[in-house]
Amino acid sequence: MAKIKMKKKSTSTDMTAMCDVAFLLLTFFILTATAKVPEALPVDTPSSTVQSKLPDSDLAIITVGKGKVFFDIKGRETRKKTLEGMGAKYGLTFTEDEQNKFALMDDFGVPITGLKSIIEMKAADRTKANQGGIPIDSLDNQLKDWLLISRRATIDLSGGTKELQIAIKGDAKEEYPRIKKIMDILQDQKINSFNLVTGMRGKDF
């Protein structure tokens, strides 16, 4: 009787296609990932169990920590328009180059008069610049103007369809009166609904 010979199969598979796919995906993820820029005012946010993600655009973040207030707007066009508006309000002119630079930078915490020097700095120097915070006193409330003008800018740019969302990113150790003050500034402009930026944690604490 003829013996049926089993064909000896090779155990190695062709990995080329798999490798191609893997690297394609890898390239995609690397390119879409945004590099994390060190914040000008690092804060330790408290954590909560509520998980809703913040939007990427049309968002203003007010950072409160160490007694200082910093401000950040997401979205380049909104930033440019806001800077233009703020310049007009405070009698300052920002060149095209300065506007473009401002559109690309992150949060800042200087009075409007000191903004030009911050714009001129390199990204790495901005974090070291020891920015003193945006004035929020009742006499010189620049945060109020930043908010008002950036909200207007968002509405103008979107043709009235979108509203600027406000998020407060507070340091866990910041005392309540200061947070209350920011909330009061927001409520004075009839912003009664906003987000609090928090970290993540489980329910079991």
Added chain:
Amino acid sequence: MAELNTGDGGGGKNGGKVRSKKQSSKVDLTAMVDLAFLLITFFMLTTSLSKPQSMDLSLPDKNPDETKKDETKVDENRTMTVMLKADNKMTYYMGLLEAPKVGPKDIAYGKDGIRRELLKQKQNVLAYSAAKGNPGKGIIVIIKPTKKSNYRNLVDILDEMAITGVDTYAIVPEFTPEETKLAEKN
């Protein structure tokens, strides 16, 4: 796995002719794929996890017009007042401070402290409302953050509201003299 069988085609027989070895053109890609997938996982997770989380907070409209101030009367049996004090401490009581139903008692944050109490009182209030003939009216929590409390305390207590499902709460940073006394007592 790797095709490394470089056929030694009897090179010795051919009278000293040096033959270059026939190399297999296949390379083992396993390690490379491993690495690639590891990096993919890393980038996938970091891009989605680096987005900040947030908590929604809606405050009632500030009424600058004093004459329009609405005088909503609430049943004091349904209210629970939570005072956030200095050094991460907290005091709570049910009902009015002059005649509290429960407390005032110091309580800790977390699942064994305020959360258990909130859930218990929530049940009590629901039972009370049902007995009075208007079921569904739940507990009302009044959060009173003192000047010495910090932002973490506020977020923690708001988080407890979200966990325990208490949806009627108010942040009232106004204190009567008696309340101030209670808040300063340790």
